[in-house]
Amino acid sequence: LAIDVTEACLAPFTFASHTYEKFHLLMPLYVCRRWSGSPRPIEGQTLKWVRVKRLGDFAMPPADIPLIAMLRDLL
Known part of the structure; x- marks a missing residue:
């Protein structure tokens, strides 16, 4: 993504399995x-950049699909 991130700005959220x-x-x-x-x-x-309610409208790998609901709850 060509961005700089420091460890202090990251928070563990969940995982895909x-x-x-x-x-x-x-x-x-x-x-x-x-x-x-x-x-x-x-x-x-x-x-x-899309609104969280539209995440399910896009093609994505199977591992990412369960993350949609978690992201909606977070955002």
Whole structure:
């Protein structure tokens, strides 16, 4: 995302756990409310700011889908 984050600005939130065909993913999710720089895609991704109620409207990996409800509750 091309941003700078300090450890003090991160708070553990939850994790994603999902079994794919060839591996099991265990991915921690942190909340970051302060950073420096402007978020921008640097590896060919598309970046879009959306309201939390629209998160389910976008294609995403299966491991990310359960995180939508948790993010809605947080935000």
